[in-house]
Amino acid sequence: MDYEPPYAISPVDRTGLIVIVETLFMSWMIIVSLIRLYMRLAINGPVQLDDLMVFIGSALAVVHVGVIMDAVDHGLGQPHEKHSPSSLQHAGEGLYAANLVFIAGYGAAKLSVCLLLKRLGRQTWYLWCSKALVGVVALWTVASFLAVALSCHPKYSLKSSDISQHCSNLGTAWKAITAFDVIIEVLTFVVSIILVWGVQMRWKEKGMVIFAFGTRTPLIILIILRQTYLNRSLYHPDTSLHISSAVIATAVLFHTSIMVATVPCLKPFLVSFNTGWGQGVTNSNGEPTYFTPTGQTGSTNQSRVYTSRADDDEVDLTAPRSSQDSHNSRKLIIHETREWTVEEEFEMHPMKDRIQI
Known part of the structure; x- marks a missing residue:
């Protein structure tokens, strides 16, 4: 008895390709979202509104995958003659x-980036720009959701003859959504440039900030590519099969948008894993040192470091490692280190400005 796989990849069956792309990108998206959650809880918290928007978008992305998987089981990605009319409906x-969930989650990812940009600036004119951008994105999300929801009845979504008759405005709605989507991505990049333009920073640091937010610009290619697939397949005689390309492009765009929304926040996470790349560094005495989990350095002749913090005092109890050190000192060496942390809010103006993400 021949075994027939539940999903296949062929010119007349694209269910396997849809499933692979959806689950693969969802896995990466979940990993990135968990990294952001860990950062806010353990490294540079607390959780802010922009973080909540990313987490909402991540949850909606998981829902999107579940809905698409259910549609695939009922004929999405296969020729319409292989399934009954009720199954295709x-x-x-x-x-x-899935399209409505996509717009809601995709808009949440956009809002997250805009809210992060708003949180970084302090100048009045910049705050006006960032607030305006947040308002534009929120309005675009609501308008896009309503446009897709009202342009077509659900039961006509995969029937080409019914789409032409009952959903004639759906193609126009998607084109308008895509056009404003591209404009919003360009405006977001421009606002990130405005953020650092008048700040007294080295050009290298400015470039790093712009690059972090500029990682969203390649999404414009995905946005246009997705719309191209929609134009070709929305009114195709075999919509259930040919719309699979647009479904795949939508999945890539959705999950990638959530992932790149976290890129500007990754620096503290990467710094926390700095171990000298296995090479170590040397201290003032020329001895090799290593990075401890707390971010401090210790020499190689130390085997254990116990830290007890009380208010501003930090006490390190260091036991000698080698037998020679043990011979020279048979007692624990106790060092007391006082630390002070000064925190203040400041406006971004020359000579005093730094951007912390």
């Missing part, structure tokens, strides 16, 4: 719901 309703 179920798949069309799933695709309709």
